[in-house]
Amino acid sequence: MSDGPRNASRQEASVGKDRAAQLRHEHHGLYSVWSASREAFWLALEALRAHKLRSFLTLLGVVIATTTLIVVMSIVNGMNLYISERIANLGVNVFILHRFQWAQGYESFIKARRRNLPLRMEEYEFLKENLVGYKNICADSRLGDIEGGGIDARYRGHAIEDVRLEGTTPSFIDMREEKVGIGRYFTDSEYQHSAMVCFIGQDLADEFFPNTDPLGKEITVGGANFRVVGVAERIGTAFGVSLDRFVEVPLTTYQKVFVARVQVSVSVQAWNSQQMLALEDEARTLLRARRHLPYKEDDNFGINASDTLMSAWKRLTGTIFAVTIGIVAVFMVVGGIVIMNIMLASVTERTHEIGIRKSLGARRRDILMQFLIESGVTAATGGALGVLFSFIISRIVAVYFTSSVPVHAVVIGLALSTAVGLFFGIYPASKAARLDPIEALRTET
Amino acid sequence: MTMASQVAPSLEETIGPADGIVIKTHDLWKTYEMGEAIAVQALCGVSFEIERGEYVAIMGPSGSGKSTLMNLIGCLDTPSQGRYWLNGNLVSELSDDELAHIRNKEIGFVFQTFNLLARASALHNVELPLIYSGVTALERRERAEEALRKVELADRMHHKPNELSGGQRQRVAVARALVNDPSIILADEPTGNLDTATGEEIMKLFDRLHEGGNNIVLVTHEHDIAAHAHRILHIRDGRIDRDERVQ
Ligand SMILES: Nc1ncnc2c1ncn2[C@@H]1O[C@H](COP(=O)(O)OP(=O)(O)OP(=O)(O)O)[C@@H](O)[C@H]1O
Ligand SMILES: [Mg+2]
Numbered sequence: 001m002s003d004g005p006r007n008a009s010r011q012e013a014s015v016g017k018d019r020a021a022q023l024r025h026e027h028h029g030l031y032s033v034w035s036a037s038r039e040a041f042w043l044a045l046e047a048l049r050a051h052k053l054r055s056f057l058t059l060l061g062v063v064i065a066t067t068t069l070i071v072v073m074s075i076v077n078g079m080n081l082y083i084s085e086r087i088a089n090l091g092v093n094v095f096i097l098h099r100f101q102w103a104q105g106y107e108s109f110i111k112a113r114r115r116n117l118p119l120r121m122e123e124y125e126f127l128k129e130n131l132v133g134y135k136n137i138c139a140d141s142r143l144g145d146i147e148g149g150g151i152d153a154r155y156r157g158h159a160i161e162d163v164r165l166e167g168t169t170p171s172f173i174d175m176r177e178e179k180v181g182i183g184r185y186f187t188d189s190e191y192q193h194s195a196m197v198c199f200i201g202q203d204l205a206d207e208f209f210p211n212t213d214p215l216g217k218e219i220t221v222g223g224a225n226f227r228v229v230g231v232a233e234r235i236g237t238a239f240g241v242s243l244d245r246f247v248e249v250p251l252t253t254y255q256k257v258f259v260a261r262v263q264v265s266v267s268v269q270a271w272n273s274q275q276m277l278a279l280e281d282e283a284r285t286l287l288r289a290r291r292h293l294p295y296k297e298d299d300n301f302g303i304n305a306s307d308t309l310m311s312a313w314k315r316l317t318g319t320i321f322a323v324t325i326g327i328v329a330v331f332m333v334v335g336g337i338v339i340m341n342i343m344l345a346s347v348t349e350r351t352h353e354i355g356i357r358k359s360l361g362a363r364r365r366d367i368l369m370q371f372l373i374e375s376g377v378t379a380a381t382g383g384a385l386g387v388l389f390s391f392i393i394s395r396i397v398a399v400y401f402t403s404s405v406p407v408h409a410v411v412i413g414l415a416l417s418t419a420v421g422l423f424f425g426i427y428p429a430s431k432a433a434r435l436d437p438i439e440a441l442r443t444e445t
Numbered sequence: 446m447t448m449a450s451q452v453a454p455s456l457e458e459t460i461g462p463a464d465g466i467v468i469k470t471h472d473l474w475k476t477y478e479m480g481e482a483i484a485v486q487a488l489c490g491v492s493f494e495i496e497r498g499e500y501v502a503i504m505g506p507s508g509s510g511k512s513t514l515m516n517l518i519g520c521l522d523t524p525s526q527g528r529y530w531l532n533g534n535l536v537s538e539l540s541d542d543e544l545a546h547i548r549n550k551e552i553g554f555v556f557q558t559f560n561l562l563a564r565a566s567a568l569h570n571v572e573l574p575l576i577y578s579g580v581t582a583l584e585r586r587e588r589a590e591e592a593l594r595k596v597e598l599a600d601r602m603h604h605k606p607n608e609l610s611g612g613q614r615q616r617v618a619v620a621r622a623l624v625n626d627p628s629i630i631l632a633d634e635p636t637g638n639l640d641t642a643t644g645e646e647i648m649k650l651f652d653r654l655h656e657g658g659n660n661i662v663l664v665t666h667e668h669d670i671a672a673h674a675h676r677i678l679h680i681r682d683g684r685i686d687r688d689e690r691v692q
Contacts, residue, residue, distance in 0.1 A: 032579030039576055046564075356560045359521055360621070361549020361577040363542040437521050441560065 033369060036362070040370040044377035058342050059382030061335020062420060065328045066386025066413040067393065072324045073409035074394040076317050078402035083313050090306050091175045093135075093273055095280050097127070097266040097287065101302030102309060116300045118263035121255065123290065124169075127266055130286055134279060136269040138171040139251055141262040153247055154220040155208040163204070164246040165221060167254025167262060173199075175269055183215045183230030186250050190229075194252040198226035201244035202234040221247050224257045276305065332416065335382065336424035343375050343428035354432055355440030364433040371429035372422055379421020383414045461530050467628055467660050468495040468518060473527035473537075475513050475683075487513040489683040490527070495629075495662065500655045502671040503664045505680035511664045514680065515633045518662065519554050520544045532628055549577050553622025555632035555663075559614045561606040567593065567617045568602040574625045592620040596650060612643035619650055623659075630654065632663040636670055648673050 048055045056063075090096070099118040100109065124139040131137070142164060150162035173185040186197050198221065205214050218225045226249060235243040255262045270279045280303055287301060347354070354367055362370075387410050397403040462469035475488040487510045495501055503511050516522040517529060520536060523544070529537040536547055548554070561570045571589040580588065593602050596616040606614050615635060622630050632651070636644030652673055655661050665671050672691070679687040 031581070032577055035576050035579055035582070035585075352560075353562060356562060357573065357577075358545065359519075359548060359554055359560070360574045361545050361625075363545040363577070365542070366545075366577055438516055441521070441556075 033365065036366045037369050037373055040373040041377060043370070044374040045381075047374070048378060048381055055378070055381070056385075058338055059335065059378065059385065061331045061338055062379050062382030062417045063335075063386045063389065065331035065335055065420075066383045066417050067389045068324065068331065069328045069416070070387060070390035070405060070409045070413045071393050071397070071403070072320060073412075074390065074403045074405040075397060075401070076320060077406045077409070078398065078404045079313075079317075081404060082402055083309065090309075091177070091267070091269060093270040093276055094175060094267050095270075095276065095283075095303055095305040097268070097283060098302050098304060099263065102304045102312065104312075112300075112302070115298075116302070117291070119266055119301060121251070121262060121264060123287065124264055124266050126290055127268070127283060127286060131268065131279070131283055133271075133275065133282075134268050135271045136171050136175055137266065138169045138175050139264040139266050140166055140168040140172055141251060141254060141259070141264045142166040150245075151222040153204060153208075155217065158208055160204060160207055160245065162245070163221070165254075165258070166246060166248045167251035167258075168248050169251050172248070172267075175267055177235065179233045181231045181233040183228070185230055191250040191252055194250060194256045196224065196226050196253060196257075197229045197249065199230045199232065199248045200228055201232050201246040203242055203244040204247065205231045219247075221249075222258060280305070328416075332420050335379070335417075336420045339375055339379055339421055340424040340428060342378075343371060343425055344431070346374070347371065347428050347432045350432075351435065351440050351443040354435050355437055355443065358435070358437035359441060367435075368429045368433040371432045372425045375425025375428070376418050376421040379424075380414060380418040382421075383417025386417065387413055461533050461535065462494060464533075465497050466494050466530075467497050467499075467532060468662075469493075469530040470517075471528045473514070473517060473524045473529060475510070475517065475522070476525045487683055488517070488524070491680075491683070491685055492527075493678060493685060493688065495660065497660065498655075498658060499660060499676060500651075500674045501662045502674035502677045503662065503680060504666070504668075504671050504677055505686070507666075509680045510683040511680055512633055513683075515631055515662070515664055518629075519552050519631045520547045521554075545577075549574055550625060551628045553625070553627040553630040555615070555618050555622050555630065555635045557634040557637040559606070559611075559618050559638070561614060561617060561621075563606055566603050566605055567598060567609065567620075570606070570617055571602075571621045571624050574621060578625060588624055589620075592624040593617070595623060596620045610643075611639050612646055615639060615643075615647050616650065619647070619654075623654070629660040629662060632661070634664050634666070636665070636667070641669075644670065 097119055099116050100112055104112070119139075121139070124137075128137050151165045153160045153163045170186055170188050170191050173180065180199075181202070183199075185199055186195065189195075190197050198219065200214070200219070204219070208214065208219060209217065214228045214231055217228050219228060220226075226247070232244070232246075237243060249257075251262065251264070268279060268283060270276045284299065284303060288299065291300065293300065354362075357367065357370075390409075390413070391405060394403040394405050471492050473488050473491040474486070477485040477487055479485055491510075491514060503514065505511050513522070517524055520531070520539075521544075524537055527537065528535060531547065531551060536544070539547070561567075562573070565573075568586070568589050571592050572585050575585040575588060590599060590602065593599050596619050598613060598616050598620065601609060601613060606617070609617065615638075619630075619635075622632075630651075635651075636647055639647065648670060651661055651663065661674075663670070663674065671677050675691060677687075677689040677691060678685055679689065
């Protein structure tokens with residue numbers, strides 16, 4: 001008891017020392033996690049480099065999953081761009097009467113093919129006269145609608161194959177995306193008199209009249225001669241196909257020269273979106289009455305609006321994404337399990353190393369981080385490979401179809417693969433972290 | 446004896462050691478449970494103190510509990526019973542991570558089998574303890590090089606362990622033990638895997654470290670090696686048999 005005070009003061013000193021050690025510990029705590037993580041990061045990359053083939057096989061699941069995800073997102077993105085362009089092309093508040101309803105299921109299309117009747121010129125005239133309150137109305141008909149192909153256009157020995165030939169009413173130019181570049185569209189008078197005039201796309205102007213004024217020149221389309229009255233502004237391409245390879249002539253001329261009894265699409269423009277439905281209903285009633293359809297029978301024509309297209313497209317992309325998510329999930333889980341197995345093997349293989357690290361002061365969280373980072377980096381490498389592959393695939397797809405890799409697809413792909421690696425790394429990493437230092441050291445490898 | 450200390454621990458036994466005592470153990474027991482019925486008593490109530498600056502050898506026959514004791518002193522393991530103070534702090538009841546911190550800061554361990562990371566260079570091996578104490582990369586490298594210079598291996602720092610001789614490997618291990626400036630250096634048969642001449646080199650290294658003010662505790666079978674120490678603890682059947690001071 002005599003040395004009580006001395007002991008007390010010494011204990012105080014030792015408490016102070018404890019505190020100092022703790023402070024130092026806390027001070028270094030975050031940085032040590034960082035420096036240990038950085039070491040783990042380089043170790044993981046080195047391990048990947050050392051066993052290239054094994055790593056690639058390990059990562060196959062994650063690579064396939066990421067590639068699938070990004071490629072599908074890119075194609076859908078490309079389609080989206082296309083579809084929204086098409087919809088813009090339809091014009092605002094426009095609906096189109098046509099023989100068929102667009103984007104319907106296969107079965108209803110087969111049925112419709114049996115009973116639906118094409119729209120005729122007279123029906124267009126009838127709607128134009130009897131429909132009230134619309135802003136604009138036009139009709140058009142293209143050769144492709146019947147024969148599924150284009151036609152040749154010639155000018156002084158130059159020829160362009162597969163030109164889209166279309167017969168239209170003069171109001172067509174006001175309702176569609178096309179704009180007059182030079183010259184003019186054909187007039188009501190030219191329309192009424194079935195004049196041999198045409199309005200051409202930029203591709204034809206470039207090819208036939210690179211250095212001369214196209215206006216007033218005569219070109220030959222499908223064997224008949226037409227005088228050029230105007231050239232459209234350039235539109236561009238979709239799915240790798242130029243949209244500027246067209247010739248438009250008055251619908252009346254078209255009927256006279258090419259097709260005896262044309263089938264048309266009738267586009268009606270409302271003043272505003274609120275008016276759309278009422279106008280659609282009116283057009284439907286009028287056309288049904290003219291076709292003498294009994295009350296109970298379905299329409300034998302289709303009324304299409306941009307929202308028809310949009311909802312059909314949304315349905316389609318919904319299905320595509322559901323399927324894709326399923327595929328991606330399966331591959332990710334498979335890939336994750338493979339990574340987990342490899343990590344478990346790696347923990348066993350490196351038990352001695354873990355023992356050494358622990359004997360030198362690695363805490364549980366240091367070891368945990370090391371293995372989590374390793375599996376995260378491994379999976380992220382798979383993700384990066386997936387990104388690379390999907391860029392290549394997307395390039396190829398874009399040549400034949402349409403595809404555009406969106407940035408968010410890359411971000412999602414990388415984030416998802418890393419997350420999978422981290423998640424499936426938890427079990428092996430915590431197993432490693434919990435190892436007893438002495439037993440780990442004693443393990444021979 | 447254990448029962449007695451449990452029932453009525455004396456003050457001296459429960460409050461910490463005096464100043465200048467680096468290691469104090471009181472009644473350390475280590476029991477390995479080998480199954481339902483069998484238990485191996487590796488240590489049976491070991492108590493001793495080591496003062497600052499001492500150079501201690503632990504000797505004893507095989508299986509007498511030397512490594513078990515070293516692992517306890519080195520905070521690699523925890524006793525089944527008993528207390529252990531390191532630098533006045535009671536460490537026998539600390540958690541895993543707290544022990545890891547002590548191993549990192551206070552203890553430099555040299556193993557019979559070197560225990561270097563095979564894939565890492567000598568320099569990286571020496572840097573490891575510093576990585577876990579959060580020393581910046583630049584300082585880490587400086588200190589690791591300094592430690593390698595102390596063991597005269599500066600010219601081999603980029604070699605991997607399998608490109609080094611046994612003696613060189615053990616010198617890397619000693620550099621690693623030194624690098625974080627620990628309170629004690631523990632060595633479990635550091636010359637056990639080396640020939641006599643190389644072993645003698647390593648012992649000279651320890652002598653120098655001791656002269657530089659380091660505390661050294663080493664386990665050995667050989668009297669020649671133990672002769673470097675100033676004090677020899679003889680262990681037999683998990684008990685301290687004899688505490689011998691040598692000049
Ligand atoms: N993990 C373990 N499980 C069970 N028994 C163990 C374990 N480690 C050591 N022992 C036992 O404890 C006793 C002491 O072992 P220890 O390794 O401390 O001996 P040692 O003095 O270092 O021997 P040596 O000189 O051969 O290295 C031995 O009887 C050994 O069998
Ligand atoms: Mg031993």
